[in-house]
Amino acid sequence: MKTTIRTLEVSAHLGERVRLTGWLQQLRRLGGVNFIVLRDGWGTIQAVTEHEADLAPLSGLGLETVIVLEGTAVSSAQANSGVELHQPKIEVITPNTETLPVPLYKNKIQAGLPTLLDHAVVVNRHPMRRAVFKLAAGVMAGFRRTLLEKQFTEIQTPKIVASATESGANVFELGYFGRSAYLAQSPQFYKQIMVGVFERVFEVGPVFRAEHHDTIRHINEYVSLDVELGFIENHFTVMAVVREVLAGIFAELETRYSAELTLLQANLPQVPAKIPHIHFAAAQELIYERHGVDVRGEPDLSPQDERWLGEWALAEHGSDFLFVTGYPMVKRPFYTYVDPQNPTYSNSFDLLFRGTELITGGQRLHLYEDYLAALAAAQLPTAPFETYLEAFKYGMPPHGGFAIGLERLLMQLLALPNVRLATLFPRDMNRVSP
Amino acid sequence: MKTTIRTLEVSAHLGERVRLTGWLQQLRRLGGVNFIVLRDGWGTIQAVTEHEADLAPLSGLGLETVIVLEGTAVSSAQANSGVELHQPKIEVITPNTETLPVPLYKNKIQAGLPTLLDHAVVVNRHPMRRAVFKLAAGVMAGFRRTLLEKQFTEIQTPKIVASATESGANVFELGYFGRSAYLAQSPQFYKQIMVGVFERVFEVGPVFRAEHHDTIRHINEYVSLDVELGFIENHFTVMAVVREVLAGIFAELETRYSAELTLLQANLPQVPAKIPHIHFAAAQELIYERHGVDVRGEPDLSPQDERWLGEWALAEHGSDFLFVTGYPMVKRPFYTYVDPQNPTYSNSFDLLFRGTELITGGQRLHLYEDYLAALAAAQLPTAPFETYLEAFKYGMPPHGGFAIGLERLLMQLLALPNVRLATLFPRDMNRVSP
Numbered sequence: 044m045k046t047t048i049r050t051l052e053v054s055a056h057l058g059e060r061v062r063l064t065g066w067l068q069q070l071r072r073l074g075g076v077n078f079i080v081l082r083d084g085w086g087t088i089q090a091v092t093e094h095e096a097d098l099a100p101l102s103g104l105g106l107e108t109v110i111v112l113e114g115t116a117v118s119s120a121q122a123n124s125g126v127e128l129h130q131p132k133i134e135v136i137t138p139n140t141e142t143l144p145v146p147l148y149k150n151k152i153q154a155g156l157p158t159l160l161d162h163a164v165v166v167n168r169h170p171m172r173r174a175v176f177k178l179a180a181g182v183m184a185g186f187r188r189t190l191l192e193k194q195f196t197e198i199q200t201p202k203i204v205a206s207a208t209e210s211g212a213n214v215f216e217l218g219y220f221g222r223s224a225y226l227a228q229s230p231q232f233y234k235q236i237m238v239g240v241f242e243r244v245f246e247v248g249p250v251f252r253a254e255h256h257d258t259i260r261h262i263n264e265y266v267s268l269d270v271e272l273g274f275i276e277n278h279f280t281v282m283a284v285v286r287e288v289l290a291g292i293f294a295e296l297e298t299r300y301s302a303e304l305t306l307l308q309a310n311l312p313q314v315p316a317k318i319p320h321i322h323f324a325a326a327q328e329l330i331y332e333r334h335g336v337d338v339r340g341e342p343d344l345s346p347q348d349e350r351w352l353g354e355w356a357l358a359e360h361g362s363d364f365l366f367v368t369g370y371p372m373v374k375r376p377f378y379t380y381v382d383p384q385n386p387t388y389s390n391s392f393d394l395l396f397r398g399t400e401l402i403t404g405g406q407r408l409h410l411y412e413d414y415l416a417a418l419a420a421a422q423l424p425t426a427p428f429e430t431y432l433e434a435f436k437y438g439m440p441p442h443g444g445f446a447i448g449l450e451r452l453l454m455q456l457l458a459l460p461n462v463r464l465a466t467l468f469p470r471d472m473n474r475v476s477p
Numbered sequence: 478m479k480t481t482i483r484t485l486e487v488s489a490h491l492g493e494r495v496r497l498t499g500w501l502q503q504l505r506r507l508g509g510v511n512f513i514v515l516r517d518g519w520g521t522i523q524a525v526t527e528h529e530a531d532l533a534p535l536s537g538l539g540l541e542t543v544i545v546l547e548g549t550a551v552s553s554a555q556a557n558s559g560v561e562l563h564q565p566k567i568e569v570i571t572p573n574t575e576t577l578p579v580p581l582y583k584n585k586i587q588a589g590l591p592t593l594l595d596h597a598v599v600v601n602r603h604p605m606r607r608a609v610f611k612l613a614a615g616v617m618a619g620f621r622r623t624l625l626e627k628q629f630t631e632i633q634t635p636k637i638v639a640s641a642t643e644s645g646a647n648v649f650e651l652g653y654f655g656r657s658a659y660l661a662q663s664p665q666f667y668k669q670i671m672v673g674v675f676e677r678v679f680e681v682g683p684v685f686r687a688e689h690h691d692t693i694r695h696i697n698e699y700v701s702l703d704v705e706l707g708f709i710e711n712h713f714t715v716m717a718v719v720r721e722v723l724a725g726i727f728a729e730l731e732t733r734y735s736a737e738l739t740l741l742q743a744n745l746p747q748v749p750a751k752i753p754h755i756h757f758a759a760a761q762e763l764i765y766e767r768h769g770v771d772v773r774g775e776p777d778l779s780p781q782d783e784r785w786l787g788e789w790a791l792a793e794h795g796s797d798f799l800f801v802t803g804y805p806m807v808k809r810p811f812y813t814y815v816d817p818q819n820p821t822y823s824n825s826f827d828l829l830f831r832g833t834e835l836i837t838g839g840q841r842l843h844l845y846e847d848y849l850a851a852l853a854a855a856q857l858p859t860a861p862f863e864t865y866l867e868a869f870k871y872g873m874p875p876h877g878g879f880a881i882g883l884e885r886l887l888m889q890l891l892a893l894p895n896v897r898l899a900t901l902f903p904r905d906m907n908r909v910s911p
Binding site for chain 1: 518631
């Protein structure tokens with residue numbers, strides 16, 4: 044039997060008889076010429092025949108029938124990939140006679156969001172949907188590659204936890220052998236604890252937020268790319284790692300995922316050698332000066348503020364990225380390190396990407412007594428945190444980290460209208476399947 | 478300021494003054510000579526001084542104090558790493574005055590399992606505990622590397638699901654915006670669905686089992702290394718991938734984790750070019766012939782059966798690994814592909830590693846009507862599965878896959894007495910923290 048090759052390999056076999064397997068993506072009859080498009084897990088290839096008899100095995104069958112397609116590889120200016128198959132021979136592996144809920148052969152998917160999500164198990168086969176998830180794999184690969192090169196260790200921390208990580212709100216509760224437990228909102232404490240073990244750690248895993256938000260930017264389960272490192276000077280040490288990680292991710296996409304980027308018309312950002320940064324208070328002054336809107340004293344930036352700052356970073360620094368540093372403590376979680384110069388502010392940052400927050404991070408408290416004080420100030424009980432805080436009892440270095448939401452990164456990179464479209468099978472307030 | 482280097486880099490700086498940061502792992506005074514052992518995220522290094530004054534910064538402080546250690550790198554036959562520091566200068570970053578719940582400076586940890594687990598956030602700093610989790614990272618890296626080279630695509634599938642994947646039993650239930658949802662027991666259906674998108678997929682992620690088992694081999698949340706691929710001939714195609722993945726994992730450990738393997742006295746297996754296999758029925762015959770115990774007709778293998786088969790594989794084939802194929806359908810989940818030659822059996826396999834089951838896999842059903850029939854035969858309702866089964870309605874190729882439990886692999890490789898010791902922060906019936 045002939046070895047089966049993949050669509051991407053056909054151009055290396057010009058003049059040869061090749062065998063491929065995949066799905067019948069399209070079948071067109073144009074003035075006596077028949078075009079068969081096969082899709083495999085990597086791309087598509089077109090076969091051409093004038094002989095109706097070559098199509099006989101597909102008689103009565105529909106698109107998405109799983110087939111073997113043999114043919115002679117011929118270069119062709121008309122074909123998308125510059126190559127097509129002649130003298131095709133088709134064999135059916137799995138017939139399909141059902142009409143698809145959404146046509147997959149059109150260049151753009153023509154269906155509303157609910158239909159796309161209801162039928163995601165099939166719609167995700169569309170080349171444009173698939174490209175999004177190939178890029179998701181690329182982001183994870185670039186993230187890990189960069190951190191492994193920098194001597195970070197990958198960890199996997201538990202997702203079932205005894206108490207809410209940061210506060211009692213917004214966590215999912217589950218029954219756990221007759222008691223209650225919760226789904227982790229983030230691996231925050233665990234990654235901090237692991238700084239005591241490996242100094243530099245990262246994790247790629249699901250996080251769960253029971254937030255009652257029904258917006259284009261919220262889903263209730265997402266993939267978090269988490270980083271934490273010890274022996275930092277302050278949050279600027281962390282920001283330097285953020286820059287390297289972003290550069291590594293985008294280099295990975297540029298090098299290995301150019302077909303997907305092209306298909307999705309993605310505009311890959313340049314990561315500057317030094318990402319510009321501005322202090323939170325200075326950012327509010329800047330907005331006042333440039334736009335006449337006085338947001339000084341507000342505890343947080345609004346989406347409009349972020350857009351203005353993004354425009355400024357692009358105009359002033361030619362950068363798609365901008366660090367805003369020193370967010371007010373009132374808006375940051377209790378484990379955030381206070382700015383030693385001005386306790387109103389914190390040693391924290393957000394990274395804006397094209398005018399929208401993409402990454403949050405900062406320096407954390409590292410002294411046990413500071414945790415006790417911070418919990419007291421936040422009017423939180425210490426008991427639920429005791430087993431986690433034990434790490435801080437026995438010597439922890441200054442440390443910090445950050446988290447990237449995989450789906451939001453893809454949403455912003457690809458200018459998707461909804462974060463659900465950056466998720467294979469999204470979970471929101473109203474959707475828990477497929 | 479001097480650049481900080483890591484313990485592993487000291488030998489490259491002989492004769493130079495170097496600066497390291499880390500934890501005070503040990504402090505010994507022997508006949509006027511003082512030994513200071515620093516541990517960083519990668520290893521340990523010893524400093525030696527006869528001057529008590531050099532230790533002054535540590536006065537009143539305990540082990541695990543976080544320090545800066547400067548010294549002159551000198552080669553030394555006595556030191557473990559062949560190198561030590563002279564003329565040390567110590568600076569305290571984070572003092573520790575608390576006595577540790579378990580001493581970390583001894584070569585072996587001397588504490589019972591409950592103590593180890595209660596204080597895991599600190600105990601995991603011990604070099605022998607740390608080595609286990611470094612190897613966990615190595616297994617994940619080898620797994621991914623092998624599959625990426627074989628054109629598999631990494632996916633992340635949801636962990637909150639609308640219904641129990643395989644049966645109503647053994648799932649955790651959670652409150653989800655006023656309704657019930659469940660934690661995924663495995664990414665089984667999702668990885669199958671994704672064969673329709675990418676043909677070959679893998680996932681590394683948590684799975685959740687509400688099993689009421691309190692044994693040395695059970696935890697209720699673990700990391701599953703999942704693989705699924707399409708266009709297979711039968712389960713033997715899947716088994717060939719299992720072999721390559723195992724070879725890739727152990728090659729990764731051998732190449733990059735030799736220090737950890739040595740420390741843990743791990744006996745790395747050879748993965749044979751072809752792993753031997755035996756049919757389930759033949760395995761039962763073999764046990765009857767060799768051991769006189771008649772297990773023929775039993776629907777499953779007992780742990781004793783598996784040990785006997787492991788001994789046989791080693792004696793007969795010189796292999797630490799043995800595939801047992803064709804498990805009876807009655808013991809396999811409903812989506813398992815029936816053996817076309819004998820419907821009592823299935824196109825499935827277990828991989829025994831040193832006489833214990835390590836990996837389960839097989840061919841799956843791929844026709845929608847076969848799923849309906851299998852659900853009916855298993856007396857399961859179709860409604861909860863409809864949205865997942867949609868993928869099978871529209872053309873799916875023959876496919877199969879397997880899953881490796883990360884913690885069990887480590888437990889068996891390292892001959893750990895309890896799977897909890899292969900888990901950073903284990904979850905069992907009685908434990909949900911730290």
